[in-house]
Amino acid sequence: xxxxxxxxxxFWIAGPLAVAGALAxxxxxxxxxxxxxxxxxxxxxxxxxxxxxxxFLGVIQIFVYSGAVMMLFLFVIMLIGxxxxxxxxxxxxxxxxxxLLLAAGLAAITIAGIGKAAFGTxxxxxxxxxxxxxxxxxxxxxxxYVWAFEATSALLITxxxxxxxxxxxxxxxxxxxxxxxxxxxxxxxxxxxGLPAPGVYARHNAVDTPALLPDGSPAELSISxxxxxxxxVGTTGALTQVTQEIEHEVGDESDEQATTRKDDxx
Amino acid sequence: xxxxxxxxxxxxxxxxxIGAGFAVxxxxxxxxxxxxxxxxxxxxxYECGIQPSPHAEGGGRxxxxxxxxxxxxxxxxxxxxxxxxFAVAFEQMGLFALVEMVxxxxxxxxxxxYVWRRGGLEWD
Amino acid sequence: MTAALSSVPAADFVATKVxxxxxxxxxxxxxxxxxGVLVExxxxxxxxxxxxxxxxxxxxxxxxxxxxxxxxxxxxxxxxGAIVIDGPALFLQGTVLVLGAVGLLxxxxxxxxxxxxxxxxxxxxxxxxxxxxxxxxxxxxxxxVFPLVLFAISGMMMFPAAGDLLTMFVALxxxxxxxxxxxxxxxxxxxLSQEASLKYFLLGAFSSAFFLFGSxxxxxxxxxxRFGEIAKAVPQVGGMDSIAVPxxxxxxxxxxxxxxxxPFHSWTPDVYQGAPTPVTGxxxxxxxxxxxxxxxxxxxxxxxxxxxxxxxxxxxxxxLTMIVGAVLSVTQTDVKRLLAYSSITHAGFVLxxxxxxxxxGVSSTMFYLVAYGFSTIAAFALIALVRSSGSxxxxxxxxxxxxxxxxxLAGAFSFLMLAFAGIPLTSGFTAKFAVFGAAIAxxxxxxxxxxxxxxxxxxxxxxxxxxxxxxSEPSGDTAVLTPSVLTSTAVTIGVAATLLLGIxxxxxxxxxxxxxxxxx
Numbered sequence: 001x002x003x004x005x006x007x008x009x010x011f012w013i014a015g016p017l018a019v020a021g022a023l024a025x026x027x028x029x030x031x032x033x034x035x036x037x038x039x040x041x042x043x044x045x046x047x048x049x050x051x052x053x054x055x056f057l058g059v060i061q062i063f064v065y066s067g068a069v070m071m072l073f074l075f076v077i078m079l080i081g082x083x084x085x086x087x088x089x090x091x092x093x094x095x096x097x098x099x100l101l102l103a104a105g106l107a108a109i110t111i112a113g114i115g116k117a118a119f120g121t122x123x124x125x126x127x128x129x130x131x132x133x134x135x136x137x138x139x140x141x142x143x144x145y146v147w148a149f150e151a152t153s154a155l156l157i158t159x160x161x162x163x164x165x166x167x168x169x170x171x172x173x174x175x176x177x178x179x180x181x182x183x184x185x186x187x188x189x190x191x192x193x194g195l196p197a198p199g200v201y202a203r204h205n206a207v208d209t210p211a212l213l214p215d216g217s218p219a220e221l222s223i224s225x226x227x228x229x230x231x232x233v234g235t236t237g238a239l240t241q242v243t244q245e246i247e248h249e250v251g252d253e254s255d256e257q258a259t260t261r262k263d264d265x266x
Numbered sequence: 267x268x269x270x271x272x273x274x275x276x277x278x279x280x281x282x283x284i285g286a287g288f289a290v291x292x293x294x295x296x297x298x299x300x301x302x303x304x305x306x307x308x309x310x311x312y313e314c315g316i317q318p319s320p321h322a323e324g325g326g327r328x329x330x331x332x333x334x335x336x337x338x339x340x341x342x343x344x345x346x347x348x349x350x351x352f353a354v355a356f357e358q359m360g361l362f363a364l365v366e367m368v369x370x371x372x373x374x375x376x377x378x379x380y381v382w383r384r385g386g387l388e389w390d
Numbered sequence: 391m392t393a394a395l396s397s398v399p400a401a402d403f404v405a406t407k408v409x410x411x412x413x414x415x416x417x418x419x420x421x422x423x424x425x426g427v428l429v430e431x432x433x434x435x436x437x438x439x440x441x442x443x444x445x446x447x448x449x450x451x452x453x454x455x456x457x458x459x460x461x462x463x464x465x466x467x468x469x470x471g472a473i474v475i476d477g478p479a480l481f482l483q484g485t486v487l488v489l490g491a492v493g494l495l496x497x498x499x500x501x502x503x504x505x506x507x508x509x510x511x512x513x514x515x516x517x518x519x520x521x522x523x524x525x526x527x528x529x530x531x532x533x534x535v536f537p538l539v540l541f542a543i544s545g546m547m548m549f550p551a552a553g554d555l556l557t558m559f560v561a562l563x564x565x566x567x568x569x570x571x572x573x574x575x576x577x578x579x580x581x582l583s584q585e586a587s588l589k590y591f592l593l594g595a596f597s598s599a600f601f602l603f604g605s606x607x608x609x610x611x612x613x614x615x616r617f618g619e620i621a622k623a624v625p626q627v628g629g630m631d632s633i634a635v636p637x638x639x640x641x642x643x644x645x646x647x648x649x650x651x652x653p654f655h656s657w658t659p660d661v662y663q664g665a666p667t668p669v670t671g672x673x674x675x676x677x678x679x680x681x682x683x684x685x686x687x688x689x690x691x692x693x694x695x696x697x698x699x700x701x702x703x704x705x706x707x708x709x710l711t712m713i714v715g716a717v718l719s720v721t722q723t724d725v726k727r728l729l730a731y732s733s734i735t736h737a738g739f740v741l742x743x744x745x746x747x748x749x750x751g752v753s754s755t756m757f758y759l760v761a762y763g764f765s766t767i768a769a770f771a772l773i774a775l776v777r778s779s780g781s782x783x784x785x786x787x788x789x790x791x792x793x794x795x796x797x798x799l800a801g802a803f804s805f806l807m808l809a810f811a812g813i814p815l816t817s818g819f820t821a822k823f824a825v826f827g828a829a830i831a832x833x834x835x836x837x838x839x840x841x842x843x844x845x846x847x848x849x850x851x852x853x854x855x856x857x858x859x860x861x862s863e864p865s866g867d868t869a870v871l872t873p874s875v876l877t878s879t880a881v882t883i884g885v886a887a888t889l890l891l892g893i894x895x896x897x898x899x900x901x902x903x904x905x906x907x908x909x910x
Contacts, residue, residue: 141348142362153370153374156377157377159377160381164384167337
């Protein structure tokens with residue numbers, strides 16, 4: 001089996017990249033780093049497929065795995081928070097060692113098997129790619145395997161039904177509109193002008209940061225009760241302190257504040 | 267065949283080089299040309315919005331609503347996997363493939379109609 | 391529709407011909423499933439249940455009638471070889487349609503109230519949460535289960551009729567995915583149900599991966615995924631046994647998992663216990679039928695030439711399945727888990743029939759599947775009726791004294807237990823006789839001996855249940871609900887079939903024998 005000059009150059013440049021990406025996926029402690037490592041490995045694999053004249057597979061690899069699946073991973077990470085690292089506590093004792101042992105055994109069998117194999121002349125590539133690889137795949141999908149292709153639609157519908165049944169909470173009563181809420185406020189006579197908006201000065205307007213009342217105490221009403229139940233309410237004390245530090249850093253600080261800060265540090 | 271192969275990769279490599287060059291240039295130019303006045307606010311992930319919390323309650327689990335969005339996304343992503351070879355080879359395959367593809371799309375559209383009518387596409 | 395249009399050929403692309411007469415039953419079931427989804431989308435909540443019930447049952451009956459009256463005379467290898475409608479395929483498809491309809495009757499049970507009895511009204515709500523209570527109060531429905539069952543049935547019809555490994559894999563997924571979802575939708579003991587669903591899904595995904603990996607190896611060996619081509623390649627391609635044999639065994643692992651054979655059985659008790667009880671009956675009957683059909687086709691059509699390699703392995707699996715299933719059923723204290731281990735043991739008995747490797751193997755296997763299917767659906771439908779403080783009373787101690795308090799249920803259940811044990815005058819006896827007879831005729835005497843011993847052990851278990859029902863004092867607040875006409879019909883059909891196949895088995899045995907030839 002011979003490999004052309006350009007192809008072997010590509011292999012020796014991209015191969016290590018793919019391996020590095022895969023290792024990063026395994027060993028990175030932070031989810032974002034693992035995700036980036038995985039994306040690298042996926043894209044490089046796609047490039048390999050294209051280099052081996054499997055354009056369809058290569059494009060789908062980048063399209064589905066690097067594009068879609070990676071997007072979803074990143075979406076998850078975004079929602080969890082970039083700092084979270086997984087708990088590495090074993091729930092079953094000795095699981096990791098047993099896993100490593102089995103993996104080593106599988107690797108040994110696979111390497112022994114591949115090492116023993118005699119690589120014959122590849123057959124059928126020219127024939128399969130006669131009209132282009134993607135067209136060839138299309139002929140198979142819409143020709144001989146059209147039944148399996150159509151049956152796949154049943155899988156997609158089932159997936160949608162399942163996702164809706166297991167994850168979607170159906171709205172059983174009509175949703176209250178802005179006008180409804182407004183009428184309700186007027187009728188009850190409380191907070192007629194609406195609830196106070198969250199945020200401290202111009203520093204932070206996040207929904208988890210309570211507004212400050214004139215006396216400096218946080219306004220409880222400005223925070224959604226969902227966040228309070230989740231324990232995600234930010235503290236204003238830290239924020240005012242940060243603001244002062246930032247003012248200090250940019251040199252926009254009054255003497256009075258600087259003195260206070262020095263006292264705090266001491 | 268090898269000569270042909272290496273030539274046919276040339277545009278790919280060319281574009282890869284341009285892409286990489288542009289990325290490096292953009293990052294480097296910003297760092298070199300811009301004023302540097304660092305403060306903590308600029309180093310934060312979000313200037314507004316909820317801070318990503320490392321120890322959110324329940325181990326920082328993802329809201330289940332997200333799963334629905336992800337699943338629907340995957341479904342239509344898979345559909346487009348079939349559309350790609352169809353679009354490339356449509357002219358060779360003629361009406362039969364068109365009918366098959368339309369049947370497939372209509373079938374998946376049934377799922378779409380269900381999800382849409384039941385409010386699966388509304389975030390809230 | 392496509393047949394008319396495909397008369398316009400373009401370039402050298404040849405449009406695939408489909409023999410619509412042969413596959414019409416599958417089209418009907420699939421089409422009804424699509425209509426069912428549309429009903430879910432557009433019909434108001436109140437009328438969904440009656441519409442779905444009529445549509446689903448009507449679709450199944452129509453498909454069965456078309457199969458018997460029309461498709462039977464149009465046996466063909468069609469859709470470019472992807473679908474093979476031959477004797478075994480038609481027989482098993484017909485069986486799946488009938489048992490699916492019977493199972494559906496039990497699943498649709500509402501006990502004369504407006505709310506579903508079997509399925510939760512809000513699958514996404516946390517069990518016991520205010521959202522769940524609100525969903526119940528507002529009358530939410532989970533009538534999606536009807537199209538889901540139809541999708542599962544269309545996959546089950548495709549599975550034994552698949553003509554290549556790719557179609558078989560897609561069919562495997564089409565039948566499995568709805569079952570994973572249905573398992574997680576039990577109305578009572580929701581957490582157990584969700585756990586079962588997750589376990590089933592994860593292990594099922596594993597087994598699918600085994601199947602795919604084996605298919606890839608076989609494609610590398612034979613250069614085709616069509617069963618006919620593989621069978622031709624087996625004697626021609628030499629020196630590649632190191633690919634072919636692992637390939638066959640990996641494919642077998644994927645199928646044996648669905649069957650629930652030891653050592654791929656560990657999901658069965660948990661899933662059977664956690665799933666809504668009528669769904670368990672449906673799974674136990676119809677999934678087994680479809681999976682055994684696929685196993686028969688793979689082993690008999692594609693890999694007959696490699697039988698000296700795989701036959702000893704499958705024989706050991708059959709022996710282990712019978713022994714482990716029988717021994718573990720002795721220690722069970724939960725009725726659903728007991729029947730789960732019983733279904734494992736029965737899978738072992740059917741495997742003994744499969745190993746006969748000729749027409750009697752096919753016909754006895756198919757007869758056994760029909761007999762077991764009717765009994766098991768009726769048995770699970772009965773279990774769903776025994777309640778204690780609002781929940782299903784599945785612990786054996788709660789069944790004590792049922793013979794006095796509800797003689798009809800106890801009588802029917804005892805009869806089904808006797809059929810499971812293989813007592814004469816029940817279908818279980820005829821079925822066991824058929825598979826063990828086939829095995830003895832083809833060097834499988836040792837398997838038949840193990841089978842008889844395992845039957846004796848399980849007979850002890852079943853008789854213990856009967857003794858408990860009739861000769862113990864009732865304890866606790868176990869009550870038996872009065873079923874509506876749906877469950878009653880399902881149970882009546884199941885019990886009647888069990889009795890009929892025990893007394894006059896010859897018509898069905900003849901039909902199974904006539905339909906036991908695979909198209910190559």
